[in-house]
Amino acid sequence: MEKYLYLGLNLFTISFPLVRSFEPKIKFSSKWKALFPAIFLTGAFFLIWDHLFTRMGVWEFNPRYLLGIYIFQLPLEEWLFFLTVPFACVFIYEVLIYFFPKDPLRNFGKPFLYVMIPLLIGLALMHLDLWYTSVNFLVGAMVLLIHFLIFNDRFLGKFLFAYLVHLIPFLLCNGILTGGFTEEPVVIYNNSENLGIRIGSVPVEDTIYSMSLLLMNISFFEWFRKTKTFKPSKS
Secondary structure (H helix, E strand, O other), X not given: OHHHHHHHHHHHHHHHHHHHHHOOOOOHHHHHHHHHHHHHHHHHHHHHHHHHHHHHOOEEEOHHHOOOOEEOOEEHHHHHHHHHHHHHHHHHHHHHHHHOOOOOOHHHHHHHHHHHHHHHHHHXXXXXXXXXXXXXXXXXXXXXXXXXXXXXXXXXXXXXXHHHHHHHHHHHHHHHHOOOOOOOOOEEEOHHHOOOOEXXXXXXXXXXXXXXXXXXHHXXXXXXXXXXXXXXXXX
């Protein structure tokens, strides 16, 4: 049964958001026309990155916990990751907007951005010898900047709220993938390419990786949602 671990984690991640997508108050399913293009475009970027880093030996996947089906050197489960995780994260984003419509972190959006962009760029430049650290932090800074240039601070508070909430399931799921609850990790990181700082078993760089993944999905989601093509029809 070990070989179903990563697949099972994907199914667990998407199960509750998928079932609750048809809940009549949030109506998440009515937003899928904007959501799935966002997931596709974001996933394309991250899968290319994933593929390159796998070939470079920045990380690898433990066959002990995989079905053994590979597409461009990436396991099927890794492809599913970029569907199930964004789906669940944008669901969190939408649920929080429903229950907290006044955007309680609106005033923290710009300060977060002003601190994080120079911090990430600075840390990246200080660690150019570490592929995961430098590329990850530069991508994080780029995603934050591009989002701000397009949307200003309209969605930053909402994103930040969702990001902070998502860290709870993120650390649990990533803890499973990085060996926090298993004999061996599912995803094996080459520690010579990262800072070697872990939150439990999770590399600290993963918190920025997840930030970029979430914000890019939200950016595309909000962009598509504001166009007439992707607006849900009135019932």
